[in-house]
Amino acid sequence: MSIQEHVNQVKANIAAAAQAAGRDPEEITLCAATKVQTDDTIRAAxxxxxxxxxxxxVQELTAHLAADAYRGAQVHFxxxxxxxxxxxxxxxxxxIHSVDSERLLRAIDAQAAKQDLVQDILLEVNIAGEESKGGCTPEEARxxxxxxxxxxxxxxxGLMAIPPISPEPGANRPFFAAMRQLFVDIxxxxxxxxxxxxCLSMGMSGDYPDAIAExxxxxxxxxxxxxxxxxxxKG
Structure with missing residues (x-):
């Protein structure tokens, strides 16, 4: 399948998941995770x-920006x-999706002040409490x-989360539901x-329909x- 066909298929899946949940598909943004992709692949997407x-x-971000590979799209970190x-x-x-500490938050604020701009951010929450992953606790997020x-x-x-990797369909729905409630509360x-x-950023290739449902x-x-x-x- 071509990139065009893959994009069409994912967008169709997003629309179907949204409609099944009684939601407007236009409420959901598709962010293409371009890690290790080439400039030409990004342009094709x-x-x-x-x-x-x-x-x-950061290294790839800087290189793609220098090549103007993202022209026509927003860029998220x-x-x-x-x-x-x-x-x-x-x-x-x-x-920026991945703010998970006061130190990082203040560093972003200080750098944005130097540039006289306001930087949009999400707080990354380690919703499952996994030791191997970044992200703050729900209380720290508050x-x-x-x-x-x-x-x-x-x-x-808003908030972002990366729940545990699970081969079981639907296994992450409780984590997605917890993130939704935390988002509402905050x-x-x-x-x-x-x-x-x-913005509630959650769901990847293996579980994005469940994330949309929640x-x-x-x-x-x-x-x-x-x-x-x-x-x-390398490098």
Whole structure:
């Protein structure tokens, strides 16, 4: 199948999952996870109708930006972000998905202040409490959300999560449901900032229909669009 056919199939699956949940398919954004993809593959995906690209690594983000590979699409940073790489990401992407600590949050705010801009962010929640994964606890997410109200150069747009990998269909629905409830609870306590919170980023190639059923507004899909990932580049 071509990239066009893969994009069409994933969009059809998103629409079917949304309709099954009584939702408008237009509420769900498809973010193409472009990790280790080439400039030409990214361009082909955008030509096929992808409007949001999600990058995992700062090095790849920088290279693709230099090649103007994302032209015609938004760019999100969806991978782990170290504080010493913040200056390479802030102002270069439309949304950072992976904010999981006060230190990182303040570093993003400080860099955005230097650039005189407001950086949109999501808080990454380790909803299953997995030791091997990044993300803050639900309680830490509540605290970080309140902190964003005091910072002038970040805007909290919502939450992101990566639940455990499971071969069992539907196994992650409880985690997705918990994220949806956390999103609702945090939004309700954001005062005037409630209107900014419109993004619940969860669900990937293996489980995005379940995430949509539980309220995801953005799904991050790589393998289902591009096939198995090629080996990681060294360096």
């Amino acid at each position: 955008i030509a096929a109708g992808i409007t949001v690209c999600g990058e995992n690594r 969806i991978g782990h972000l170290q504080t010493n790489k913040v200056k390479q990401v802030v102002g270069k992407v439309d949304l 605290q970080l959300a309140q902190l964003t109200r005091e910072l002038e150069h970040v805007r909290l747009r 939004k309700a306590n954001m005062g005037d900032n409630q209107c900014n919170m419109d 309220g995801a507004t953005l799904v991050r899909v790589g393998t289902a669009l591009f096939g198995p990932r090629p080996p990681m580049h």
